[in-house]
Amino acid sequence: MTNSNPGVTPILEIASIQKRFPGVLALDGVDMRIMPGEARSLIGQNGCGKSTLIKVIAGVHKKDAGSIRVLGQEVDVRSPSHAVDLGISTIHQEVNLIPNRSVAENLFLAREPKLGPFIRQKHVVSEASNLLMQYGLDHIDPKMPLHRLSIALRQMVAIIRAVSQDAQLVIMDEPTSSLEAAEVEQLFSISRQLLREGRSVLFVSHRLDELYEVCTTCTILRDGKLVYDGDLHPMSKNELVATMVGRDSANVDEQATGFRKRPSMGDEPLLKVDNLQSSDLESGTIQVGAGEIVGLAGLLGSGRTEFAEALFGLTKGTRGDGALEGQEALPKSPTEALAQGMALVPEDRREQGILPGQSVRDNLVAAIMPTLTKRGVVDKAEVDRIVEKFVKELGIKLSSVDQPIETLSGGNQQKVILARCLSLDPKILIADEPTRGIDVGAKFEIQSRISDLADDGMAVLLISSELEELLEGTERTVVMHERRSVAELTGDSLTENRLIDMMAGPESSTQ
Amino acid sequence: MSLSMSSFTRTSQSRSAADLGQTFGPPATLVLLILVAGISFDNFLGGANLSSVAERSAFVGIIAVGMTYLIISGGIDLAVGSVAALSGVTVARFVESGIHPFAALGLSIAIGAIIGLIQGIAVVRGKLEPFIVTLAGLLSVRGLALLISDEQNIPLPNDGLAKSIGSATLLSVGGYEITVPTLIMLVTFAVGAWVLRRTSFGRSVFAIGDDERSACLLGVKVDRVKLQAYATSGALAALAGGLLAFKLTIGRPFAADAYELQAIGAVVVGGTLLTGGRGTVVGSMFGTLLLVVIQTMINRMGLNAFWQQLVSGLFLLVVVTIQTVLQRKSD
Numbered sequence: 001m002t003n004s005n006p007g008v009t010p011i012l013e014i015a016s017i018q019k020r021f022p023g024v025l026a027l028d029g030v031d032m033r034i035m036p037g038e039a040r041s042l043i044g045q046n047g048c049g050k051s052t053l054i055k056v057i058a059g060v061h062k063k064d065a066g067s068i069r070v071l072g073q074e075v076d077v078r079s080p081s082h083a084v085d086l087g088i089s090t091i092h093q094e095v096n097l098i099p100n101r102s103v104a105e106n107l108f109l110a111r112e113p114k115l116g117p118f119i120r121q122k123h124v125v126s127e128a129s130n131l132l133m134q135y136g137l138d139h140i141d142p143k144m145p146l147h148r149l150s151i152a153l154r155q156m157v158a159i160i161r162a163v164s165q166d167a168q169l170v171i172m173d174e175p176t177s178s179l180e181a182a183e184v185e186q187l188f189s190i191s192r193q194l195l196r197e198g199r200s201v202l203f204v205s206h207r208l209d210e211l212y213e214v215c216t217t218c219t220i221l222r223d224g225k226l227v228y229d230g231d232l233h234p235m236s237k238n239e240l241v242a243t244m245v246g247r248d249s250a251n252v253d254e255q256a257t258g259f260r261k262r263p264s265m266g267d268e269p270l271l272k273v274d275n276l277q278s279s280d281l282e283s284g285t286i287q288v289g290a291g292e293i294v295g296l297a298g299l300l301g302s303g304r305t306e307f308a309e310a311l312f313g314l315t316k317g318t319r320g321d322g323a324l325e326g327q328e329a330l331p332k333s334p335t336e337a338l339a340q341g342m343a344l345v346p347e348d349r350r351e352q353g354i355l356p357g358q359s360v361r362d363n364l365v366a367a368i369m370p371t372l373t374k375r376g377v378v379d380k381a382e383v384d385r386i387v388e389k390f391v392k393e394l395g396i397k398l399s400s401v402d403q404p405i406e407t408l409s410g411g412n413q414q415k416v417i418l419a420r421c422l423s424l425d426p427k428i429l430i431a432d433e434p435t436r437g438i439d440v441g442a443k444f445e446i447q448s449r450i451s452d453l454a455d456d457g458m459a460v461l462l463i464s465s466e467l468e469e470l471l472e473g474t475e476r477t478v479v480m481h482e483r484r485s486v487a488e489l490t491g492d493s494l495t496e497n498r499l500i501d502m503m504a505g506p507e508s509s510t511q
Numbered sequence: 512m513s514l515s516m517s518s519f520t521r522t523s524q525s526r527s528a529a530d531l532g533q534t535f536g537p538p539a540t541l542v543l544l545i546l547v548a549g550i551s552f553d554n555f556l557g558g559a560n561l562s563s564v565a566e567r568s569a570f571v572g573i574i575a576v577g578m579t580y581l582i583i584s585g586g587i588d589l590a591v592g593s594v595a596a597l598s599g600v601t602v603a604r605f606v607e608s609g610i611h612p613f614a615a616l617g618l619s620i621a622i623g624a625i626i627g628l629i630q631g632i633a634v635v636r637g638k639l640e641p642f643i644v645t646l647a648g649l650l651s652v653r654g655l656a657l658l659i660s661d662e663q664n665i666p667l668p669n670d671g672l673a674k675s676i677g678s679a680t681l682l683s684v685g686g687y688e689i690t691v692p693t694l695i696m697l698v699t700f701a702v703g704a705w706v707l708r709r710t711s712f713g714r715s716v717f718a719i720g721d722d723e724r725s726a727c728l729l730g731v732k733v734d735r736v737k738l739q740a741y742a743t744s745g746a747l748a749a750l751a752g753g754l755l756a757f758k759l760t761i762g763r764p765f766a767a768d769a770y771e772l773q774a775i776g777a778v779v780v781g782g783t784l785l786t787g788g789r790g791t792v793v794g795s796m797f798g799t800l801l802l803v804v805i806q807t808m809i810n811r812m813g814l815n816a817f818w819q820q821l822v823s824g825l826f827l828l829v830v831v832t833i834q835t836v837l838q839r840k841s842d
Contacts, residue, residue, distance in 0.1 A: 109730070
């Protein structure tokens, strides 16, 4: 390790941490040391124990065994607020601040400067301005309600709050998963400032490329065990993935994607729309043939999800030519879309996909239920048959089909949603970010399953913010920019550079 | 290191239509209605009428302050009408047994606070739904009032200090009068608004209603703040009920009927969102006055009381629809 200078006390030193949940040993003797000014990455597949580890450090879970030392002192982290008192703050992806209150209030909530019982309002605002300025965010008005800020800026407000509470270690839990590239850069520059100030950062991310930009050291967990602890940079991305999944890096090279190279098909489009318009979409043109995977690329807000929703009949008042094969017009509602053989894997799994508290079984058959009832009575045997078939086919890992879906890992939840779509036997599958936020193994499986489906003649529309996924998975990709489809890239023109050019806007391209 | 402004702040800093509507809608509507009424009805703007409007607003108004806290924090208190009735009965019983009227009122307020606290404990410790807990409160506290009063009206003195607490005129300018209940309402609104805006209790109320889990992680003492809010609501309901008894010179177990619904209506009309996280005490004051002015206008039209309820109900529906539409547009 680079930072193991003798004489300097580590900010955090944990040893032999164990944490057991009913039926699983989530952490099995994990060690980690973080020095002042160190940026450490913590990676591993979903279910490897990294969230548990963070929660133990942040006082959400209690450790069963092992020791935690903060600045040399052995401590028992009792609660999240105790962790904050100890100088450990956690920034979550879904920023834990109060959206409708001002930036200043959020910075000082529950620790306002007071005169008697009353808050010194002007003092709060001026202190907030100072803090914002210190971190180069002086363009934010401290009186502005937090919800007017982008997610990235909210995270930065959370970071500043942490720092102003004297955080020595800032844990960032998947901070970039919903940020645009430019916003990620902002987050990194603030992280670098923290490091310059001698604070430490523990960075958790599924996006391995990003880690190299900020982090110097790396902890990799697999099945609750520490499998790597050392410098990050000598490790290639493939080596990282290999260590995470426990395979040879040579194998990983081929297996990094589950997509297979496939011959381009699609002479007869199953789905064909021309200049589709809605209130959220200026113009969308696309066709997808049987047995074809067509990509849909674009930045956040470019209209790619809106396009998918318009196709699926979720948007009212769409105009434009288009239809599914054998139909006269596009579906006007999701019910019609399903009846016409279209299925959608929605972008936001939590909000639009799963019924969180319902069982895996009920989630899986939710869409097909109407066909499984006889005069209103559910055919239980048939339900069980279908559930069993898909659980096996997609390799969904669960302890029981009766467990609530929210207790599954993200990857397995996504598989259930995919299974739900497939149970309808669709001709056209629209998959909106099907592999976002899920672990490498599940991603691989879902990608290869999508390839299988296309092989069997399904028309697949794949929406993704990951260029790699589009390059590997599709032979043809339509690019959205400012709510219009602006380009269709195929064959040799489907390259990372061309995609980026088009996503940035056709006018900015030199050609 | 400096960040570019352009793409990261979403909208301009001007306040959204929903915010403006919530802040200025209720007072503007109130002024408009009073003007219309002033033109339509003789003496509507006169001292006698407006003073009576203010005094009739006092009881629901005082209750609406506590209700505002609870609704902003994401809770509700359906028991306030029953607590007010109980307080009227206990005030009368205490005075009957020779206790000084002030002490009688103080004791009754304490009882109200304790009832609020018990409901709060059920919500916080028992993790029960506020709606159900306070519905149980509504039923059982009304029962308690009937029990204590033996289903009878208990008379209070029609003279002296007791009478004064309920109806003495403190200030009179050209027929515009401020009576004790009116003054107490105004003070309650003023202090209530101040506390909500300028104390950490107030800030915490907003934070909890907006995102309880985040508030907890940020170090807000969620349980304590909720208990305080329920106790405040109970205490204010008891204050209103006690004043009402002194004014009517009678402790009546059936008093303050449906006050909880009027108070909730006033709070919502005043721009506080039932979903929590947003609202003002000042808005609740305008909401209270608005509902009373509407009732008065219907009275003056010579229509009977059923029309009051019908029109108040429709008005509430219109207000909530407008709020929701504005909210959707700004989000």
